[in-house]
Amino acid sequence: MRTMKLPKTELEAPRIALGCMRINSKTRAEAETFVKTALELGLNFFDHADIYGGGECEEIFADVVGMNATAREKLILQSKCGIRSGYFDFSKEHILGAVDGILKRLRTDYLDILLLHRPDALVEPEEVAEAFDTLQSSGKVRYFGVSNQKPMQMELLKKYVKQDLVVNQLQFSITNATMVTNGINVNMENTSAVDRDGSVLDYCRLHDITIQPWSPFQYGFFEGVFLDNPKFPELNKKVDELAGKYGVTNSAIAIAWILRHPANMQPVLGTISAERIKGIAKAMDITLTRQEWYEIYKAAGNILP
Numbered sequence: 001m002r003t004m005k006l007p008k009t010e011l012e013a014p015r016i017a018l019g020c021m022r023i024n025s026k027t028r029a030e031a032e033t034f035v036k037t038a039l040e041l042g043l044n045f046f047d048h049a050d051i052y053g054g055g056e057c058e059e060i061f062a063d064v065v066g067m068n069a070t071a072r073e074k075l076i077l078q079s080k081c082g083i084r085s086g087y088f089d090f091s092k093e094h095i096l097g098a099v100d101g102i103l104k105r106l107r108t109d110y111l112d113i114l115l116l117h118r119p120d121a122l123v124e125p126e127e128v129a130e131a132f133d134t135l136q137s138s139g140k141v142r143y144f145g146v147s148n149q150k151p152m153q154m155e156l157l158k159k160y161v162k163q164d165l166v167v168n169q170l171q172f173s174i175t176n177a178t179m180v181t182n183g184i185n186v187n188m189e190n191t192s193a194v195d196r197d198g199s200v201l202d203y204c205r206l207h208d209i210t211i212q213p214w215s216p217f218q219y220g221f222f223e224g225v226f227l228d229n230p231k232f233p234e235l236n237k238k239v240d241e242l243a244g245k246y247g248v249t250n251s252a253i254a255i256a257w258i259l260r261h262p263a264n265m266q267p268v269l270g271t272i273s274a275e276r277i278k279g280i281a282k283a284m285d286i287t288l289t290r291q292e293w294y295e296i297y298k299a300a301g302n303i304l305p
Contacts, residue, residue, distance in 0.1 A: 256286040
């Protein structure tokens with residue numbers, strides 16, 4: 001299994017992370033099988049958030065993994081905070097309280113990575129800096145990052161926060177590839193040329209921030225999956241063709257397309273199905289050719305200038 005050294009950390013992580021947002025939709029037996037299968041495959045990076053199931057997902061995970069000191073040593077745990085009911089909150093008080101709640105539910109003394117969950121328009125970076133200092137000095141959080149933030153938002157944080165931002169979670173998939181399309185269509189008079197994110201892809205590469213694509217099989221904003229979807233006939237034809245060539249599932253090809261990008265991204269899978277994880281994990285052993293990568297890109301409806 002291919003791993004990656006997360007830049008600016010001491011973490012050796014699998015190329016794929018597993019999201020636990022849906023673990024509360026499964027029976028205990030299914031959740032146990034999910035975790036067991038993941039660990040057998042070497043997929044020990046689990047992504048959480050305090051809003052997933054209102055905290056229930058973290059509790060279920062700790063329960064099925066049998067959290068104790070021995071189990072904890074085998075895991076890389078990431079969680080997120082900052083989303084509250086109807087608003088965002090990056091205040092020092094909320095961040096510290098949220099982390100205490102996360103640690104209690106996960107039954108651990110520390111998080112490997114804490115992410116600020118989406119941007120808070122009322123962020124006071126001085127308070128974030130104080131919270132991060134407290135969490136780091138207490139040993140409750142090893143590393144920090146953000147989600148869905150563009151370069152200037154991260155620059156504002158970095159003016160006050162002394163810890164490196166090591167991760168940025170961003171929506172990215174074959175059909176949600178604006179991070180790529182605006183770079184290809186520079187100076188063109190088409191909608192693909194619109195820079196919607198401040199060149200966040202290049203910024204993260206320049207600053208060694210690992211992009212973690214979420215919803216790698218979704219199109220739009222949770223409108224559905226593009227795989228086996230009649231709305232995307234050309235894309236599925238090409239993906240299926242390559243799945244046959246490499247002897248893997250179409251989901252594995254969709255992830256291999258993300259992994260092929262030299263930004264060294266770490267996609268976050270949302271599935272809790274043990275069988276799907278087995279199939280998708282094979283993506284880590286596939287390196288699509290440059291031509292294949294572009295063929296998939298174009299099959300999704302993207303046009304090269």
